[in-house]
Amino acid sequence: MARVGVVTCSAACIPRELADSLNISIVPLSLIIDDKPYMDGIEISTDEFYRILEEGKSKISTSAPSPGRYLEVFKKIASEYESILCLTVTSKVSGDYASAKYAAGELEKKVVEVIDSGTAATGLGQAAVAAARAAAQGASFQEVKEEAMRVISEVRLFGAIETFEYLRRSGRVNSLIAFTAEFLNIKPVFELYQGEIRNTARTRSKIRALEKIASLARERYEEKGPINLAVFHATSLDEAHFLKERIFAQAECNEVMIAELTPVMGLHTGPGLVGASFY
Secondary structure, eight states: OEEEEEEEEGGGOOOHHHHHHTTEEEEOOEEEETTEEEETTTSSOHHHHHHHHHHTOSOEEEEOOOHHHHHHHHHHHHTTEEEEEEEEOOTTTOSHHHHHHHHHHHSTTSEEEEEEOSOOHHHHHHHHHHHHHHHHTTOOHHHHHHHHHHHHHHOEEEEEOSOSHHHHHHTSSOHHHHHHHHHTTOEEEEEEETTEEEEEEEESSHHHHHHHHHHHHHHHHHHHSSEEEEEEESSOHHHHHHHHHHHHTTSOEEEEEEEEOOHHHHTTTOTTOEEEEEO
16 A cells, blocks of 8 residues: 555646646536536536637636545555545635645545645646655655645746636736736736735736736845746646746756646636746
8 A cells, every 4th residue: 555645626737747647636616508417628628718708798707626525536646555635725715625635534444634735726736746755755744744845835836817808707817907908918926825816917918917827936046056946827727838948047946737727727817827836
């Protein structure tokens, strides 16, 4: 029996091949379109989702996995591992942590610990990947947990959006701010830090926004040395590669992951979001 199993949710945006190779169990969040639920990243393609989103005719919302969905995954892998470590998206934006925590309490005679990552997207994904790699090397439960916590404490995540329209629709930005930003062609750079979205910079073009993110990666490299990099995007692969190359030109990277945001993550920002996380 293997020592530690690693579980996370679809908000981690870990490429399927990588998750499979490291035996990371992915629990899908739910995307609800016109009252019909879809499992994130499984039951609806990214292209189909963004087509529906851009049409603007459907009512779309999201929900965290139910405790039952988490419990099903925990039970499925309980016979394969001595213990289970589950990393969830920040509890400040999702009920994911609460669902996983409740499910863990229902699983008897098995060590299951649930950690609120305080982050999302590839920030969460990098923590899960690091934990799974430690587990694959035979690390103890405490060592795997410590590796996950190390990445969580160090990882920084920045992004740049294409348009304020989807933030306006979701109510996260009021209409006047959205209109003004669009009129002035403002492309903000934001950071997800300890579950809170913080404005980092306001630029006047998408290229400048991506250059800003690259410069932030360079600053981390100059401060800490070689970085582990993950670049994420929502239907903007070319821009993701541009950002990756700009970071490569300024910072030494131990590894790089490029990930497409799942529909649940892309709902509030819309297509065109590009960003990076690194530690």
